[in-house]
Amino acid sequence: MSAGAVIYATGRRRVSELGGLARQMPISSLCFVVGALAIAGFPPFNGFMSKFTIYLALADAGLWWAVAIAVLTSLLTMVALIRPAYRIFWSEPAQPVPALAAAHEVPATLWMPMLALAAACLLLGVVPGIAHALLDRAAQVIATLAPGV
Numbered sequence: 001m002s003a004g005a006v007i008y009a010t011g012r013r014r015v016s017e018l019g020g021l022a023r024q025m026p027i028s029s030l031c032f033v034v035g036a037l038a039i040a041g042f043p044p045f046n047g048f049m050s051k052f053t054i055y056l057a058l059a060d061a062g063l064w065w066a067v068a069i070a071v072l073t074s075l076l077t078m079v080a081l082i083r084p085a086y087r088i089f090w091s092e093p094a095q096p097v098p099a100l101a102a103a104h105e106v107p108a109t110l111w112m113p114m115l116a117l118a119a120a121c122l123l124l125g126v127v128p129g130i131a132h133a134l135l136d137r138a139a140q141v142i143a144t145l146a147p148g149v
Helices: 002-010 026-040 046-060 064-090 108-126 128-145
Strands: none
Touching (some): 026 046, 046 064, 108 128
């Protein structure tokens, strides 16, 4: 959603044509970074516990090579998302682009859902039990549909 907000605000799609948007688009930049860290599985965001549980299960099974691959994949995910975030929001553009000077935060109808999802990433990371009832019921339904799997 944050990438869409940047495209909406600037009309640009290439990272090389963007830069320095954090001042003009603080909500979008915050949401982008929160989403990147959540996807990468960093604490205190929602992706951390699921990835940590996978790491522990792999270690318990003695699959240390798989633990190493899983941790490396998380780190690469973080780099793959934080690097463009830095280029888009905090570094200067490679070439002056007049459209960037006029860029501003997207309307509230666009940033409110982004902010709600970013807050949910943090909330579910800090208090993961709030989703337990919904997830437990979904797991029960799946278990009845696929017995023996």
